[in-house]
Amino acid sequence: MLSKIISRQDLPKLIDALTNDFLVIAPTYDKKVPTFSEVESSSEVEFDILFNEKLPMLPPKKVFLPAKQTVFKYNLIKGVTDSCDEISDAVTHNKNVVIFGVSPCDVSGVGVLERIFRDNYSDDVFLRLHDKTTIISVNCLDHCYENCFCETMSSNDPKSGYDVMLTEISKSKLIAVPNSDKGKKILRDYPELFSQISEKDSEAYIDALNLKNKNFKTEFLVEGLASHVEDSFESEIWKEFTEKCLFCGSCTFVCPTCYCYTVKEIVSVDLKDGERQREWDSCYFPEFALVAGDHNFRETKEQRFRYRYLHKFVDLPRRYNFEGCVGCGRCVTYCPANIDVRDVLKKIIGVM
Amino acid sequence: MASKPQIGIVGFTGCAGCQLSILDLENELLDLLGLVDIIDFRMAMSGNKKGPYDILFVEGSIVNKHQEEELKELREKAKVLVAIGSCASFGGPQAIRNYRDNKKTKIAQYGKDNIDKVEVIKVKPINKVVKVDHYLLECPVNKYEFLDFVKYYLVGGTPTLPNYPVCQQCKAKGNRCIFLEDGIMCMGPVIQAGCDALCPSYGMPCDGCRGSTLEAAYDQQVQLMIEKGASVEDITRYILKYNGEDKQVHEFLMEKWKEQDKKLVYQED
Numbered sequence: 001m002l003s004k005i006i007s008r009q010d011l012p013k014l015i016d017a018l019t020n021d022f023l024v025i026a027p028t029y030d031k032k033v034p035t036f037s038e039v040e041s042s043s044e045v046e047f048d049i050l051f052n053e054k055l056p057m058l059p060p061k062k063v064f065l066p067a068k069q070t071v072f073k074y075n076l077i078k079g080v081t082d083s084c085d086e087i088s089d090a091v092t093h094n095k096n097v098v099i100f101g102v103s104p105c106d107v108s109g110v111g112v113l114e115r116i117f118r119d120n121y122s123d124d125v126f127l128r129l130h131d132k133t134t135i136i137s138v139n140c141l142d143h144c145y146e147n148c149f150c151e152t153m154s155s156n157d158p159k160s161g162y163d164v165m166l167t168e169i170s171k172s173k174l175i176a177v178p179n180s181d182k183g184k185k186i187l188r189d190y191p192e193l194f195s196q197i198s199e200k201d202s203e204a205y206i207d208a209l210n211l212k213n214k215n216f217k218t219e220f221l222v223e224g225l226a227s228h229v230e231d232s233f234e235s236e237i238w239k240e241f242t243e244k245c246l247f248c249g250s251c252t253f254v255c256p257t258c259y260c261y262t263v264k265e266i267v268s269v270d271l272k273d274g275e276r277q278r279e280w281d282s283c284y285f286p287e288f289a290l291v292a293g294d295h296n297f298r299e300t301k302e303q304r305f306r307y308r309y310l311h312k313f314v315d316l317p318r319r320y321n322f323e324g325c326v327g328c329g330r331c332v333t334y335c336p337a338n339i340d341v342r343d344v345l346k347k348i349i350g351v352m
Numbered sequence: 353m354a355s356k357p358q359i360g361i362v363g364f365t366g367c368a369g370c371q372l373s374i375l376d377l378e379n380e381l382l383d384l385l386g387l388v389d390i391i392d393f394r395m396a397m398s399g400n401k402k403g404p405y406d407i408l409f410v411e412g413s414i415v416n417k418h419q420e421e422e423l424k425e426l427r428e429k430a431k432v433l434v435a436i437g438s439c440a441s442f443g444g445p446q447a448i449r450n451y452r453d454n455k456k457t458k459i460a461q462y463g464k465d466n467i468d469k470v471e472v473i474k475v476k477p478i479n480k481v482v483k484v485d486h487y488l489l490e491c492p493v494n495k496y497e498f499l500d501f502v503k504y505y506l507v508g509g510t511p512t513l514p515n516y517p518v519c520q521q522c523k524a525k526g527n528r529c530i531f532l533e534d535g536i537m538c539m540g541p542v543i544q545a546g547c548d549a550l551c552p553s554y555g556m557p558c559d560g561c562r563g564s565t566l567e568a569a570y571d572q573q574v575q576l577m578i579e580k581g582a583s584v585e586d587i588t589r590y591i592l593k594y595n596g597e598d599k600q601v602h603e604f605l606m607e608k609w610k611e612q613d614k615k616l617v618y619q620e621d
Contacts, residue, residue, distance in 0.1 A: 030526055031527070031528060031555075032528055033526055033527070033528045035526050057526060058523070058526055062526075067523070067524030067525070068524065243571075243572070244572060245569070245572065246517075246519075246541040246542070246569045246572050246573060246576075247517075247541075247567070247569055248517045248519035248520075248540070248541040249516060249517065249519055249520050249523075250519050250523055250529070253519075253520065253523035253524065254523060264512075267503050267504075267507065269380050269383040269384065269387070269499065269503065270383060270386075270387075271387070271503060271506060271507060279524075280520065280523075280524060281516075282516065282520065285515065285516045285520075285566070286515065286566040286567045287515045287516075287566065301567065301569075334523075334529060334532065335532075336519075336529060336531050336532045336541060336576060337572060337576060
């Protein structure tokens with residue numbers, strides 16, 4: 001069997017071993033905020049974020065699509081001096097990357113981004129970073145907190161998008177299931193940390209998965225959601241929430257699947273060198289849909305509020321067969337105006 | 353480049369912090385002087401020339417007739433006029449007086465016997481006196497945006513300032529939301545970004561020194577501040593701190609907030 005056992009005690013050893021070979025990104029606290037950041041040793045990793053049910057504020061998208069990112073650099077005479085590949089490699093110090101402790105919903109979120117950045121057009125910067133990254137996920141066996149609704153969005157049991165899945169089968173043991181060549185390599189390269197799986201472990205794993213199935217409950221049905229949202233185009237519901245919303249954009253930045261960005265040029269003082277940067281943008285901002293000739297596709301706040309839902313719950317499912325929402329609940333947690341995406345959807349479906 | 357653009361940096365009523373900020377461009381100042389000639393910068397040099405200017409940067413607000421005349425003369429000598437900082441753009445802290453009884457303010461400032469001796473008009477951002485071509489925000493002005501403006505001018509264009517709230521940059525930096533989580537009155541959701549969320553990054557609330565963001569949601573912001581326990585007086589203070597003459601602030605205060613805060617009286621011209 002390919003799967004192996006790792007003891008909970010050995011997780012720090014695994015991280016320390018990984019830091020020798022990879023740039024390791026793991027959950028830490030930065031000024032009281034749970035976050036994914038680069039770690040140099042296991043002592044920096046906050047395991048309680050993983051096992052005590054907290055989600056880092058910013059999802060793993062910040063690794064592949066950071067808030068601000070240089071796309072390429074150029075010079076007036078030499079042309080392009082640093083290609084996107086060179087820049088991506090420099091960002092990761094020419095190392096491959098491991099993101100440790102990604103929750104299943106975030107694995108699904110990365111999956112959404114990957115499809116969009118690979119299928120529609122090939123985004124070299126994103127893919128370069130994505131493809132050199134190994135994702136080690138830690139399974140959730142229950143709702144992690146009150147705002148989590150991953151089961152409703154069918155995102156807590158991803159079939160792909162992770163390289164190794166660690167599932168707690170007892171207080172002291174985790175089973176490591178590889179799901180790609182990159183994942184198998186991790187299990188192979190650190191043999192001293194992984195042991196063979198016993199029949200008892202197998203049974204415990206099945207029990208854990210059954211427990212998971214039992215614990216997760218669907219809050220409302222998303223079947224037919226796209227049609228509901230579409231038919232609510234003129235609904236008063238949008239107005240109701242628009243009147244609460246600050247349009248600060250926080251929900252879009254903490255969202256694992258929001259990927260919109262804007263592009264700008266940074267020129268050096270001698271006017272000879274420059275670089276193109278991209279930066280997070282949000283469909284909640286007035287200039288987001290502004291085009292040449294001063295025409296704005298979405299002139300009112302209500303249109304902007306509605307558009308985010310149309311994109312996530314109509315456009316993406318119809319085009320890609322998945323919603324642009326993984327039910328992580330970050331937008332609920334970090335909304336200063338206390339808007340709950342579940343309330344909006346339930347009102348649209350008519351169950352609230 | 354045939355001849356270098358002639359630049360002036362002048363100040364009216366304000367703390368002169370914007371001019372100091374420009375001087376603070378220590379690493380870039382020599383490169384900058386290779387690109388432009390600074391012909392008028394009283395804070396930094398002698399032998400100043402009163403124009404003509406290719407770009408004139410104006411700090412401070414206008415508080416009397418004499419300044420109005422001076423600014424109008426300067427405008428005629430400048431091809432491009434740029435307002436720098438909160439005072440020049442939105443009136444600055446001194447514009448708070450525009451929302452108070454003028455006579456009472458004057459008595460407090462100059463004493464009962466002197467109120468007719470001092471000529472003080474309403475505090476005006478410079479766009480109430482002359483045409484302003486561009487605004488550079490922050491208190492004091494963001495020196496890098498100043499530098500960017502000069503660079504863009506030289507390559508032929510103007511930089512676009514961010515038109516979104518401070519929350520964008522707070523989230524980008526992974527800051528804790530002190531408004532949501534600690535109940536600290538932060539103006540970030542309604543204030544223009546560009547400062548890289550400077551104050552919230554150090555645990556301080558956004559004071560609003562860059563003015564309202566596009567279509568700022570003051571109604572919602574104030575509602576949340578009330579829920580978090582701010583008094584009517586405090587809310588007026590938070591909103592008025594820098595931006596009394598910001599159009600959105602003025603509209604919100606005089607059309608909506610006046611019903612709550614009866615002390616607000618706006619001085620008409």
